[in-house]
Amino acid sequence: MAAIPKALCVGLPKNAIRCNATVSHISRDEIVLSDGTHLHAKQTLLATEIGTAMRLLGERWPIENIPSTIQTSIQTSIQTSKSKKPTAQVLPEQSTHCVYFSLDAATAPTHTPILFLEGNPPSRDWFINHVAFPSLVQSSYAPKDKVLASVNILGKTDVQGQELVRIVQHELEAWFGWSVRHWKHLRTYSIPKAFLTPTLPIPIEESFGIQTTADGVILCGDYTGTSSIEGAIQSGRIAAKRIIDEIH
Numbered sequence: 001m002a003a004i005p006k007a008l009c010v011g012l013p014k015n016a017i018r019c020n021a022t023v024s025h026i027s028r029d030e031i032v033l034s035d036g037t038h039l040h041a042k043q044t045l046l047a048t049e050i051g052t053a054m055r056l057l058g059e060r061w062p063i064e065n066i067p068s069t070i071q072t073s074i075q076t077s078i079q080t081s082k083s084k085k086p087t088a089q090v091l092p093e094q095s096t097h098c099v100y101f102s103l104d105a106a107t108a109p110t111h112t113p114i115l116f117l118e119g120n121p122p123s124r125d126w127f128i129n130h131v132a133f134p135s136l137v138q139s140s141y142a143p144k145d146k147v148l149a150s151v152n153i154l155g156k157t158d159v160q161g162q163e164l165v166r167i168v169q170h171e172l173e174a175w176f177g178w179s180v181r182h183w184k185h186l187r188t189y190s191i192p193k194a195f196l197t198p199t200l201p202i203p204i205e206e207s208f209g210i211q212t213t214a215d216g217v218i219l220c221g222d223y224t225g226t227s228s229i230e231g232a233i234q235s236g237r238i239a240a241k242r243i244i245d246e247i248h
Contacts, residue, residue, distance in 0.1 A: 003138045004233075026056055028216030043218065043243050047236060050223045051193070060213045066223065094227075096194040097153040099168050101183040108147040109176040113137045116175065127164075128171050129154045149183060164188065195227040209238040218242060 009017065022034040026046060031039040046053055054061055109116075113136040118129050132150045135142035142148040151168055159167060165185045172180040209225040212218050220239035222231040 003140070004229075023056060026217055042247055043216075045239055045243060046217055046219045047221060047239070049193070050221065053219060053221065053223075057213060057217070057219075060215065060217070062211045062213050062219070063224070094154060094195055095156055095190070095192045097157065097164070098189045098191070099151040099153070099165060100186040100188070101149040101151070102142065102186055103147050103149055103179075103183045105145050105147050107179045107182070108133065108136075111136065126171060127153050127157065127159075127167055128175075131172070131175065148186075160190075161188075195222060209235040210242060 021037075023031055024034045025032040026044050028044055029041060031041070031044060033039070046056065048056075050066070105111075110133065113133070116131040118126055129152050131152070133147050134150050135146070135148040151172065153164075153168070157164065165188065169180055169183065169185075172183070209231075210218065210220055211224050218239055220232075220235040222228060222235065224235050225231045226234075
């Protein structure tokens with residue numbers, strides 16, 4: 001993942017990226033930071049995860065198939081017409097757990113950068129959704145004699161820590177054989193709001209990958225197209241082209 005933003009930053013002017021600067025308000029040509037600083041530009045592009053985008057836009061939220069009354073981390077309460085009691089609605093977000101292992105390159109199940117998908121019968125309750133070896137795509141992710149394995153688990157699980165690692169390695173043996181026993185666990189990341197559950201209607205072609213508020217703020221992100229890394233990158237390219245075409 002780190003290789004993607006690093007690649008995007010290549011060639012940018014020095015100090016073009018401002019870190020640790022929380023945004024409190026945005027419009028088409030102005031950004032207001034939480035410390036009161038005002039930044040001006042020809043065009044504002046909002047490229048955040050969906051919860052932050054909703055917070056910054058409020059009633060200006062433009063995506064009809066994701067109602068603005070649905071809240072994410074803010075958990076804003078709304079009044080129901082019948083009970084008058086506040087009820088919280090949340091986005092259909094999917095959590096994920098990423099379990100990383102180091103293994104000897106000589107014993108890697110593959111040396112081709114492909115994605116292994118879980119294809120076992122649904123009658124068995126498998127934890128693993130898919131497995132990838134990122135260092136086969138980006139060599140800097142592992143030493144020359146090692147391979148980095150990334151194991152993905154979708155949804156919530158009550159199993160944590162070493163017990164989760166034990167279950168994952170046991171399942172991996174069914175995938176790749178006994179050599180998995182020698183894989184070294186590096187770290188486990190639990191991401192509660194990794195992406196939107198891909199059951200929402202796909203936006204129509206005219207708005208696929210990009211959205212614009214009534215006052216001209218452009219939005220991009222995986223939630224404007226397909227919920228994936230590829231969807232996020234595609235959305236960013238579409239938004240960048242729109243801005244370049246409009247400015248020039």
